[in-house]
Every structure is written in C-alpha cells, then in structure tokens.
Amino acid sequence: MQIVKAEFRCSSERISQVPSDSLRDIAFIGRSNVGKSSLINMLTGRNGLAKVSGTPGKTRLINHFRIDDAWYLVDLPGYGYARTSKSQRNEFSKLITDYVLRCEKMHYLFVLVDARLEPQKIDLRFIEMLGMNGIPFGIVFTKADKLSKTQLARNVGRYREVLSEQWEELPPMLVTSSERGTGRDELLEFIGQCLAQG
Ligand SMILES: Nc1nc2c(ncn2[C@@H]2O[C@H](COP(=O)(O)OP(=O)(O)O)[C@@H](O)[C@H]2O)c(=O)[nH]1
Ligand SMILES: [Mg+2]
Numbered sequence: 372m373q374i375v376k377a378e379f380r381c382s383s384e385r386i387s388q389v390p391s392d393s394l395r396d397i398a399f400i401g402r403s404n405v406g407k408s409s410l411i412n413m414l415t416g417r418n419g420l421a422k423v424s425g426t427p428g429k430t431r432l433i434n435h436f437r438i439d440d441a442w443y444l445v446d447l448p449g450y451g452y453a454r455t456s457k458s459q460r461n462e463f464s465k466l467i468t469d470y471v472l473r474c475e476k477m478h479y480l481f482v483l484v485d486a487r488l489e490p491q492k493i494d495l496r497f498i499e500m501l502g503m504n505g506i507p508f509g510i511v512f513t514k515a516d517k518l519s520k521t522q523l524a525r526n527v528g529r530y531r532e533v534l535s536e537q538w539e540e541l542p543p544m545l546v547t548s549s550e551r552g553t554g555r556d557e558l559l560e561f562i563g564q565c566l567a568q569g
Pocket of ligand 2: 409
C-alpha cells in the first residue's frame with residue numbers, strides 16, 4: 372500500500388469529538404516519547420504532519436490524520452507519564468481507555484515500544500489490558516537505528532519470551548526506524564491488509 376494524500380483532520384479531547392464519518396482508524400499508542408508522531412510522519416512521508424517533540428507528555432489529545440480520503444492514522448496521547456498518581460486505575464487516562472475500548476472507529480491498534488529497552492511494565496500492562504478485552508493489536512518496535520542487529524534481535528526475543536509466558540498466541544511484531552525509514556513498506560503492507568479485512 373502507498374499513501375498519496377495525508378492531511379490533519381482534528382484533535383479531540385473526548386471520544387465524542389472524533390470524526391463521525393464511517394472511515395476506520397489505524398491508531399498508534401505507546402509511552403510518551405516512544406516515537407508515535409515520528410512514525411506517522413515517516414509513514415506519510417510528510418515531515419511536519421505530526422508534531423515531534425523532545426519533551427515527553429506533550430500530546431494529550433487524539434489526533435486524526437485523514438489518509439487518501441479512505442482511512443485515518445491516529446496519534447494517541449502517550450501513557451506512562453502520570454507517575455504522580457498512585458491509583459492503578461488512573462494509569463491509562465480515561466481518554467485512552469475510552470478510545471481503545473469504546474470507539475467504534477478504532478479498527479487496529481499498534482503499541483509502540485522502544486527497541487532499546489527491556490520489556491517495560493507499563494507496556495506489558497497495557498498489552499495485557501488489550502488482550503483481556505479482545506482488542507486487535509500489533510507491536511511496533513521503534514528507534515531500531517539506535518542499536519545493532521544483535522541487540523535488536525535480543526530485545527525482540529526478550530519481548531517474545533515475556534509475552535509467551537502469558538499468551539498462547541503472540542501479536543504481530545514489526546521493527547521500525549523513523550530516522551532511516553526501516554519497516555515502512557512492511558508496516559504499510561500490514562495496514563493495507565488490516566483495512567482489506569472488513
Ligand atoms: N534515532 C531515532 N530517534 C527517533 C525515532 N523516532 C523518534 N525519535 C526521536 O524521539 C523523540 C520523540 O519522538 P516523537 O515522535 O515526538 O514521540 P511521541 O511522543 O511518541 O510522539 C524525538 O526526539 C524524535 O526525534 C527513530 O526512529 N530513531
Ligand atoms: Mg507525539
């Protein structure tokens with residue numbers, strides 16, 4: 372699949388504000404600073420489309436980008452910066468859980484994880500929540516340019532290990548670098564397949 376046209380559509384602070392048309396969403400989520408916005412720019416080939424920031428925790432809105440007048444790429448707020456909150460229940464904001472669990476537009480979700488890190492508790496808990504709720508998702512490793520092939524294979528392997536302790540079937544996993552364009556074709560192909568399946 373190729374992306375020809377990409378345009379910012381809207382920012383929503385509640386799910387009642389997301390576009391009301393019938394186009395489906397392919398959404399990106401992950402910890403703040405993991406590279407969600409960079410990945411959206413890389414996929415669309417439009418560098419300034421989604422705001423890339425050096426400061427974590429900036430996006431607290433759901434951003435919809437309309438792709439080829441056929442579907443939306445969605446940049447979700449980062450999770451895991453609410454470290455001050457002691458309540459587990461507030462770990463993922465209401466906006467995130469409302470969108471992921473209740474928004475009918477949400478067709479497929481990619482959980483982004485930093486390829487450099489060991490599996491992180493917050494990501495594992497989010498993935499567990501998705502699994503328990505039957506939400507279709509895949510894992511995208513980001514910033515692959517920052518490590519060697521060996522380190523990359525080891526970290527991806529660690530993730531498989533940890534997830535297979537809990538799940539019989541592993542989610543699809545893709546490796547990317549927005550810096551180098553690594554994984555772009557594979558991810559677009561995968562999204563194309565997701566959208567082709569009703
Ligand atoms: N080296 C490298 N840096 C990246 C990559 N993707 C994102 N970054 C950097 O990571 C920081 C956070 O990126 P951003 O896309 O704003 O993350 P977001 O908070 O998840 O949207 C920025 O400084 C980006 O330049 C990547 O693939 N490789
Ligand atoms: Mg962002």
